[in-house]
Every structure is written in C-alpha cells, then in structure tokens.
Amino acid sequence: MDYDVLLLPGDLSYANSLQPLWDSFGRIVEPYASKRPWMVTEGNHEIENFGFMAYNARWQMPYQESGSTSNLYYSFEVAGTHVIMLGSYAEFDAESDQYKWLQADLAKIDRKVTPWVVVLLHAPWYNTNTAHKGEGESMRQAMEELLYKARVDVVFAGHVHAYERFTRVYNNEADPCGPVYMTVGDGGNREGLALMFEDPASPLSLYREPSFGHGRLRIVNETHAFWGWHRNNDSNSVVKDQLWLESLSSSKACLHPGNQKGVSSSVNDEL
Secondary structure (H helix, E strand, O other), X not given: OOOOOEEEOOOXXXXXXXXXXXXXXXXXXXXXXXXXXXXXXXXXXXXXXXXXXXXXXXXOOOOHHHOOOOOOOEEEEEOOEEEXXXXXXXXXXXXXXXXXXXXXXXXXXXXXXOXXXXXEOOOOOOOOEOOOOOOOHHHHHHHXXXXXXXXXXXXXXXOOOOEEEEEEEEOOEEOOOOOEEEEEOOOOOOOOOOOOEOOOOOOOEEXXXXXXXXXXXXXXXXXXXXXXXXXXXXXXXXXXXXXXXXXXXXXXXXXXXOOXXXXXXXXXXEO
C-alpha cells in the first residue's frame, strides 16, 4: 500500500444510532485500517441520539497526545505534514476549548520539521453546491483567520456529497497566502450524490463534479505536493482533477516569522 495514512472528514458509517451498522462498517474497513492509520473527524451522522457516544467509543483518536481534551478535535504529524482535525460539531467560538486548543496547536508547529499544514473538518467553509449551503459559515467566521495567519496549505471538508476544489482563498476572496479549500464528500453513501451546483460558478471554484470518488495527496518534498482526485462511479478509478501544490512555508510572498521550510522523512510521503 503506497500511502502513509487514510484521512476521512466525517460521516463514517451512517449508522444513525443502529449499532449493528457500526459493526458492519468496521468489518468493511478493517482490511485497510489494520494496515495503515485511519484518521477521522466527526460528521453530523456521528452525533446520533447519544451525542457521539458510539463514535467516541469505536473511533478513539490520539487527541490527548496533541493537548486536546476531546476526541472531536486533535492533531498529528505524518509525511512531513502537521494534520489538524477540527470538529464542526464541537463549540468553536473564541471562548471555546476547541478554539483555544487550535490557537495553541498552530503556535507549536515547526515548519522546519513539518513544512506542510493540512486541516480536515466536516462542514465546508466554501461551497457552491446547493446542498448544505452556509452550514460551515459560523465556524469559518470564528476560525478562518487563525488558519490564514498560520499559513495552512490545504483545508479538506466532507458533508457535501460531491467534489469541489477552490483556489487559495481568505475571507471570500482569492488570496495567494490562503489555503486551497477542497470538498471531498463523495466517498460513497446511501443518501446519493449532491447533484446541483450554483450556476454560474463562483470564480473562486476551479473544479466541481457530483461523482463518487477519492483523493490522493502525495507530499513530494518540503516545497511541493501533488494532488489528484479520482472519480469512482464504477469499479474503475479515473483521475479527473489534479494539480501541483507549493507549500506556503516555502513561498517568499507569504513568509512570516517561524515559517521556514525544512525536511521531514516518511515511508511513502503520501496521505
């Protein structure tokens, strides 16, 4: 398996409080999750009737190791990348534990060790699909500035059952020092795809498609990474969107104190 870790931005089993479905999902993913880390954050379907009880019991993430007090948000490092998993359904205002934890976590990042910073969350902050419009807006307003000042490279979201990639954005405007925002909520589900996008498209949205699929992020070195989105409407995987990314830690236009590039080793350097 030519990857270091599997990342999933929420909505795991769609069990919706039916515990046997959690069991079935576990058996399905076990061949993969037993060979490489499967790192997840919660989606709205993990709330269930018991407030994340099944999710927290079945999918224990290493949150304490990153100084978090909740399984709903945490961080870890892999393949020269600092990965932050945020909780769309945990409190996120400036007085919340999650906000204060995020501030502290971002401040501790050493871009000489992890020149890449990637964030995962469930409800997208930028979205031109008609499904779930505006559901991530409050969180964006609360936390976007933190990510921007830390020069986060990419933000992955789920929730919308389609694929969409934005240019680098900050505060609803194109910004070369903002993250690339991507929605990859198309991994497969019993609810079907989110087929309708706004027309005309926002100039910030560079590619969008309502198809099942998955993405692969290969960290090539401290300055460059390669992203590819694969359509999976049938048994064949077809690459439909791809691009090279330059880490903001290596961008002279976006340099700020503590944002020096460096080198980190990994088995395969792929997320």
